[in-house]
Amino acid sequence: MTMIYFDNSSTTLPDEEVMASFVEANRRFFANPASIHGLGTDAEKLLERAKEQMLKIVHCENGEVIVTSGGTESNNLAVIGFARALQHRGNHIITTSIEHPSILNACRYLEEEGFEVDYMPVDEEGCISVEKLIRKIKKETILVSIMHVNNEIGSIQPIQEIAKAVKERSRAVFHSDCVQSFGKIPVAMDENGPDAITLSAHKINGLKGTGALIMKHGIRPQPLTYGGGQEKGLRNGTVSVPNAVALAKAMRMSAVETERKDFREWRNELIAFCNQYENIKVIAENSAAPHILSLSFKHINGEVAINYFQENDIYISTSSACSSKNKQISHVIEAIHLENSFKNGVVRLSFGKDNHKEQIEICKDVIKRFMELMERGLK
Numbered sequence: 425m426t427m428i429y430f431d432n433s434s435t436t437l438p439d440e441e442v443m444a445s446f447v448e449a450n451r452r453f454f455a456n457p458a459s460i461h462g463l464g465t466d467a468e469k470l471l472e473r474a475k476e477q478m479l480k481i482v483h484c485e486n487g488e489v490i491v492t493s494g495g496t497e498s499n500n501l502a503v504i505g506f507a508r509a510l511q512h513r514g515n516h517i518i519t520t521s522i523e524h525p526s527i528l529n530a531c532r533y534l535e536e537e538g539f540e541v542d543y544m545p546v547d548e549e550g551c552i553s554v555e556k557l558i559r560k561i562k563k564e565t566i567l568v569s570i571m572h573v574n575n576e577i578g579s580i581q582p583i584q585e586i587a588k589a590v591k592e593r594s595r596a597v598f599h600s601d602c603v604q605s606f607g608k609i610p611v612a613m614d615e616n617g618p619d620a621i622t623l624s625a626h627k628i629n630g631l632k633g634t635g636a637l638i639m640k641h642g643i644r645p646q647p648l649t650y651g652g653g654q655e656k657g658l659r660n661g662t663v664s665v666p667n668a669v670a671l672a673k674a675m676r677m678s679a680v681e682t683e684r685k686d687f688r689e690w691r692n693e694l695i696a697f698c699n700q701y702e703n704i705k706v707i708a709e710n711s712a713a714p715h716i717l718s719l720s721f722k723h724i725n726g727e728v729a730i731n732y733f734q735e736n737d738i739y740i741s742t743s744s745a746c747s748s749k750n751k752q753i754s755h756v757i758e759a760i761h762l763e764n765s766f767k768n769g770v771v772r773l774s775f776g777k778d779n780h781k782e783q784i785e786i787c788k789d790v791i792k793r794f795m796e797l798m799e800r801g802l803k
């Protein structure tokens with residue numbers, strides 16, 4: 425039996441074409457894009473072309489792209505950088521209690537610097553209330569950072585509606601971490617979209633160590649690094665043109681204008697199957713992105729399920745790859761107030777482009793056998 429990889433929200437297999445574009449750009453465009461000779465200007469042109477492609481894909485033609493080392497750096501640059509750049513206008517930031525640690529810990533750091541941060545609660549499906557968010561906006565609000573799709577349970581926040589609400593009531597920058605949404609559901613930075621978004625290449629069959637902060641024209645964070653003034657002073661250090669080219673390629677290959685229908689069908693099929701068991705709880709059943717299915721097994725430790733799946737050649741995660749090695753209940757699971765008996769048993773299945781329908785059938789059979797085994801053990 426060939427292995428089934430259902431851990432695409434942790435990372436994905438790099439696409440052959442993405443790797444080929446990286447190698448080709450390294451061979452032919454190795455020069456420093458800041459050099460003024462012909463090789464340098466050729467590399468610079470290629471960099472500009474890659475950025476234009478990225479901007480077009482997210483409907484932000486006259487915006488700005490900063491290529492970073494990944495989602496973490498992009499999120500840090502957005503939160504800390506915008507907060508510092510806008511502190512002359514106020515010190516209030518709004519985010520949610522279920523953000524990725526690269527947002528949450530940056531916010532906690534800013535609190536130590538004197539900023540005031542509101543962490544919006546979520547309901548049991550992992551969604552914030554836009555009404556409540558509106559009530560939090562005040563004249564000191566300078567930044568709102570709300571993720572599009574949650575990495576642990578898949579819940580979707582209505583970022584277009586949030587963008588509108590923020591724009592109508594303040595001059596705050598609205599940033600959204602779109603690491604888990606891009607390529608699975610539409611992400612658009614048009615008039616009604618967010619002002620800035622974070623992307624990470626390795627979640628979309630690109631290369632690890634590359635990401636982007638994409639911003640609308642006219643907004644600018646304070647840089648986090650100091651150096652030679654590259655990237656208009658926003659990210660200092662020699663720019664890696666091959667990384668930018670490979671990111672643009674991965675984005676082109678995974679861009680979607682509508683949500684992934686096949687993933688939605690597979691998710692629905694597994695939900696219908698799991699709902700036969702009262703000892704399995706589907707998390708964010710009605711509010712999640714098509715490619716993420718979060719489940720919990722009653723009175724069972726998630727690790728036990730992961731090991732059983734692995735013995736059957738299926739690779740899944742506990743709620744997130746970063747929290748899977750520390751045994752604490754994740755902040756997202758705490759935030760949705762999951763019943764105690766289900767808190768330890770959360771696992772996440774996440775689909776990617778190399779999965780196919782037959783794997784769903786195999787997965788159902790493994791769940792069935794796992795439940796038989798567990799139910800025998802519980803008696």
Ligand SMILES: Cc1ncc(COP(=O)(O)O)c(C=O)c1O
Pocket residue numbers: 433434493494495496497499524526571573574575601603604624625626633634635
């Ligand atoms: C929602 C979200 N934001 C940010 C990140 C961080 O991205 P990276 O691994 O590229 O630093 C991740 C990765 O797990 C994520 O899922």
